[in-house]
Amino acid sequence: MGQLLAFLIKYRAFLLFLVLETFCIWLIVQNNDYQRSAFINSSSKFVGSVNETSRDIGDYFRLRRVNDELAAENARLRELLFSGTEEIPIDSLVKLTIDKDTTDSIQYILKPAEITRNSVQLVNNFFMINKGSKDGIEPGMGVMNSFGVVGTIRSVSKNVAEGISILNTRNSVSALHLKSDRVGTVQWDGRNPKRAALLYITPDVELAKGDSIVTSSFNAVFPKEVLIGTVDEVSRDEQNTYLQIMINLSVDFAKLSYVYVIKNELKIEQDSLMNSNPLDIQ
């Protein structure tokens, strides 16, 4: 017993080191799974308010660019309004009805929010917005801005919410090549924040540089045909099973400012139907 005690005292620094590192590794693993909310969550009230204040100061320096973007978006929406082929309500920013097909329609509600924190240099990037459960934000909602898809909400507190960005190697989005209607998956490879890979497109599809890659209607998160990016580079892999495609992302993640959170009114219905008919996965 005495020897054991002596041993413990002699190596107490090393033992404490092991204990603390284990604690940290536990924290890292807890936070690893992107759907599970961790024990220490960075979308806490205090962290959120500090970020908000810091962002408020930075806002003044971005006003000009944000104004330009909003004006450009307004112009686009006005054009749609005048084109008159489709009926779009005047308050299109708050409520946007997108027809899924001719027989039924899914209603998506867009809630404007501001990015209070964002990163692009890590391998797994996250962002934070200034709206939370108080404003009806829930985990799993999609996030987009006027240029295209930004990411998905991961965890929510009362006033702020944390989202997982497209620039995260653990996040992938179901995508569609608009010209051929082929479905693939957009996945970031952790290298260049302006480019991502488009996977699972077979070599028989003809792709040209500049082709639009949009969201597919396979998930209940994003509306159909929201832009993700444009094709930049196509090459064949060795086995010739899939094409290796790099796309230029349409959103400049380094300059994110205002975004829309997408609420799918029929998500619960879609998900419960999907869960009652589970797919057979080998």
Place this chain on the structure above:
Amino acid sequence: MTRNLATILITFIILLPLQILVFRNFVVFDMGFCFVYLLFLLMLPLELSVALGMVIALISGLVVDLFYQTIGIHAAAGILLMFVKPFWQRLNSPRSGYEVNDLMLVRTYGLGWYLGYSIPLILIYSFTVLFVEAGSSGLFGITLLKATITAFITLIFILIIQYLFYSK
């Protein structure tokens, strides 16, 4: 002694908010971070016990983690740094030897000693942070580059801050 304690406390109170508010937005070439708060961990005197040093690293690391959205990673790297620090200090002692109370700064033992003391520790820190964050070895090359650039930028800023605010 009291003066040193005051210096440590003031550094902590100023450097940590500076790290999470200012230097978090400061990224060079889209690749390098600047972990300027390491100056605080590096300046802690030899007198401080290893255990207390690791607890301090845990607390400051977790605060930084909360704002970098990398829960646990900075804390783990900081604890590793503080654990290795005493061994490295003993190996790399200046010619005159250490005074137990002295702060580990350029002004106490000179630039040459400080570079030898801080570069390996900063490298350990930035490599731990970036490799744990990358998770797999699939991005080995780019992570290596990022970690090296990060260590370099961190060192430069730590030196600049010392020459500006900690001169004799």
